Amino acid sequence: MSASSTSHSQLPIKHTKRKSFTRWIISFPPMIYMILFFALPSLIMVVGSFMIPGDTGGLAPLFPIAPPQINAQDGLQETGLTLENYTTFFSDTVFAWIFFKSVAVAGLTTFICALMAYPVALLISRHPKSQRDLLLLLVVLPFASNFLVRVYAWMIILGPFNLLFTNTAVIIALVYVHLPFMILPLYTNLEKHDPALLDAARDLGASPWQTFWKVTFPLSLPGIFSGSALVFIPVLGMFAIPEILGGKDSLLVGNLIKEAFLATRDWPFGSMVSMMLTLLVLAIAGLCSWLSNRSRRLQMKGV
């Protein structure tokens, strides 16, 4: 820049500086919140999963605090870090079985949710704009009553059918609770579709059925993916529904974690299971994005 323009160039620089400063100020409170209540607890959980349970629950300290007690028959409180929680997990197949079953239940729930949500979302998105808000309100209306009340209501409904305390009951309730989380992202996606695309498909020789499978469905995949994430992940951690409506063999990962923290008070073990769950979810999410990237690449190759 020439010398004459330097005085002018100061203004925009100052301006952008102020702008980025404003951004900082605005994002500061939520960032602090996230650090304090998400990043820090997660870190505590990572460390906790390598620790030893305290004598009366909770976590044992990392270092001996008081000078060793002479109370010999009680033994000394163990301190420090250990891999024992993880070795316990991998040495018994029951944990792998619970994980496998949880993934299967969550997968089945997600699949049923997708099947049931699709027609609803499609129907709402094809309604006149003025009616859509009312229909969406109906979708989220169940949230107006308490979650536990709604789950207990299923006990009354399912009782006469001899379905209570079975896996079927658990899946029915899981689908019921999570259906809106599938409908809403799917609707958001379907609503954005250009209606001209449907006209174009029909015009170019596609039947209504072909139009759905060649145009509407492929375009709605992102909606299905985000809806699936919103259903699959919470179901993996769900413990209330299996506990209330499930039988003895309906224990899921969520119940395992809840038991470890509240019943056996083995915090390190609970942290470890929680860590494994997080890793599993991350692995599944990674696999999904890899698969969708690959399918897009394959699509680009073919005519």
Next chain:
Amino acid sequence: MTLPLLKLQNITRRFGDAIAVNNITLEVHTGEFFTLLGPSGCGKTTLLRMIAGFDQPDEGQILLDGQNIVGLPPEKRPFHTVFQSYALFPHLTVAENVAFPLKMAKREQAFIQQRVKETLELVHLEDKGHRFPNELSGGQCQRVALARSLINQPRLLLLDEPTSALDAKLREKLLVELSSLQRTTGITFIFITHAQDEALALSHRIAVMNSGHVEQLDEPSKIYSYPKNRFVANFIGNCNLLEGTAEGFNTTHLQINIPQLGEVRAPRHEKKHEGKGWLALRPEHIAIAAPEADLNYTNTFHGKVCDFLYVGDVTTYIVELDSGQRIEALLANSGLGSIRFFDIGDHVQVAWHADAGYFLPDNADQSSQASYSTSASTPLTASSRT
């Protein structure tokens, strides 16, 4: 006479109380470039949607080779549409988009690949087959949409304002391309537009539509030179309209009395012309000159320049006559250099030949909302009327 490819017979379409298309009857012949021209809301898009099969008429018949196709779904009609918004499938590549109609028709893979290659070459996009629509410019998208509609060789190609989303330069390029595509493929085109210059430049025949009915159906030059009523005169090109009364005639000319202005002579096109009406005069038929010049025309009047529009090749002068009427006159800037002939406030005389103009009797005038048009005529119009 041979059977028309497409015949619309007494087509009417209502939406509630509103009549979108009102008793339209017209024929489109094989190999024709047919244009439906009209302002927005005139019913041309509704008519197109009924031809394509997206909508069904309340009354009337749509005949394809003499067979009524009302009620036939769009996928069963041998017509393809180029949509205003392109409507390319965003999840498919250019090649997949273009292949779509052939895939739906269940043609074999080798044939599809061959046709896709040929068709992409036809629209000069042979190197873009692997791209996705969002990686293309607006003009390229439009050509993909064209290729996709042409690949299965439809009996009829419907174009719904295909140029409305393009800038002026691209628009002109696409129009030239459309014209040559129509000639090379021999496919019948029905073109929908609100732009009179596009209609004049491309069409074999134009149906000028207004509030649900056809005002005039004819060749472009006929429509331009002999508009049937005030609406057509105003909508197609620029037009001066002077209200007056035809008071007498001889074998070739009419004597028209225009209030305040006086007597003017205009050509006589029909046997009988009497009574009130409007004299339509194209700006390019009106000469403008300095007050002292000897123009030697039958109809000569004096006035003052009150505005002008310089568009490069021509300048439109708006002259207020001493009698109060305003007249638009077109002057070609054929002189070398940047000469401007007149300025605002200059006294001038305007004149036109007794053979110029066209008298529109009031009884031929169905639309009363026609008013003074000030839209500038574009170079495209200018070149197409030669």
